[in-house]
Amino acid sequence: GQQVMQIPQYQHVQEGEDFTTYCNSSTTLSNIQWYKQRPGGHPVFLIQLVKSGEVKKQKRLTFQFGEAKKNSSLHITATQTTDVGTYFCAGPNTGNQFYFGTGTSLTVIP
Amino acid sequence: NAGVTQTPKFQVLKTGQSMTLQCAQDMNHEYMSWYRQDPGMGLRLIHYSVGAGITDQGEVPNGYNVSRSTTEDFPLRLLSAAPSQTSVYFCASSYSAGRYGYTFGSGTRLTVV
Numbered sequence: 001g002q003q004v005m006q007i008p009q010y011q012h013v014q015e016g017e018d019f020t021t022y023c024n025s026s027t028t029l030s031n032i033q034w035y036k037q038r039p040g041g042h043p044v045f046l047i048q049l050v051k052s053g054e055v056k057k058q059k060r061l062t063f064q065f066g067e068a069k070k071n072s073s074l075h076i077t078a079t080q081t082t083d084v085g086t087y088f089c090a091g092p093n094t095g096n097q098f099y100f101g102t103g104t105s106l107t108v109i110p
Numbered sequence: 111n112a113g114v115t116q117t118p119k120f121q122v123l124k125t126g127q128s129m130t131l132q133c134a135q136d137m138n139h140e141y142m143s144w145y146r147q148d149p150g151m152g153l154r155l156i157h158y159s160v161g162a163g164i165t166d167q168g169e170v171p172n173g174y175n176v177s178r179s180t181t182e183d184f185p186l187r188l189l190s191a192a193p194s195q196t197s198v199y200f201c202a203s204s205y206s207a208g209r210y211g212y213t214f215g216s217g218t219r220l221t222v223v
Contacts, residue, residue, distance in 0.1 A: 009150070033211060042200055043153070045211030088152065092208030097168055098143070100153040 004091055006101035014109050019076040021104035023089035032065055032072045035088045037103070043088060079108045112136050116201050116215035123191040123222045131186040131218050133201030139213070141204045142184040143168070144176065146197040147217075153200065159184055160207055191222045 003026045013019050023032065031050045035043040047056055049065035049072060056063045060083075062075045076083055086103040093099060117132045135142065143158035155168030159178040173195060175187040184203075188195060198219050202212040 006152075031209065035212075042214040042216050043202075043212075045213070048211060090153075090212075097155055097158065098208050098212070099155065099169075100145070102150065102152040 004089060004099050004101040006089060006104055008104055009102065010105045010107070012107045012109060013079050015081060016078050019079050019083070019106055021074050021087050021089075021106075023072045023074075023101050025070045025091055027093070028069050029091040030069075032069075032089055032091045034063060034072075034074055035090065035100075036085050037088065038085045041085075076106075079106070081108050081110055084108050114201055114203055114213050114215035116199075116218050118218060119216065120219050121221070123188070123220065125191060125193060125222060127191050129188050129191065131188070131199055131201075131220075133184045133186065133215060134182050135184075135201075135203040135213070136182065137203065137213065138181060139203035139205055140181065141207045142178065143202050143212075144174070144184070144186045145200045145202060146170065146195075147200060148197050156186065156199075158207070188220075193222045196220060196222045 005024045007022050033048045034046040037043045047063050052069050053067045054065040060077045064073045086105045088100050088103045090100040114135045140161045144156040145153040147153050154170045156174050157176040159165045162178050162181050165176050178184050198217050200217050201215040204210045204212045
């Protein structure tokens with residue numbers, strides 16, 4: 001079955017440093033979604049990418065979808081303490097199931 | 111709108127007990143699903159439904175049952191609780207499977223002793 005892998009599993013950064021998490025799928029994805037989960041909270045939808053090579057920005061967050069539609073990345077510029085949390089990518093399989101990556105836990109050191 | 115409402119927020123069960131985790135959404139979403147979240151394992155799909163009367167299994171369905179009698183409600187039943195089912199359970203809904211963002215409930219933290 002489909003697997004969605006994320007790296008790194010954990011990342012500690014100083015406030016103001018940049019952060020990137022990578023998502024890789026064993027199969028081609030029709031689209032990919034990104035979520036953020038604050039500590040003790042629930043996942044919250046951030047964005048969906050659909051097109052090959054697509055790049056979308058939300059303030060300091062930049063999302064990319066690979067040309068082959070098998071990988072994606074989330075880059076945060078100049079991290080802030082409000083960025084703390086776990087970031088998940090997720091993608092559908094050929095059916096109606098939606099698989100989440102294992103997530104990257106971001107810690108921002110003030 | 112309330113979005114996705116899960117009850118209870120916390121529950122402790124003894125091994126062998128059964129219980130139902132409730133999930134309700136008021137967004138008229140056709141697609142609903144249940145995930146469990148364990149440390150280091152991300153979110154794993156238990157069961158999902160593409161509409162009232164239609165359910166199917168995800169990657170970790172054993173020990174759980176679901177039904178979808180209405181568009182709004184999607185309860186998850188634990189038949190005979192086991193310590194391995196200790197986890198945080200999230201219900202999520204969307205307009206359709208995989209083409210729109212999912213709205214998650216606040217979760218149920220379940221401990222089986």
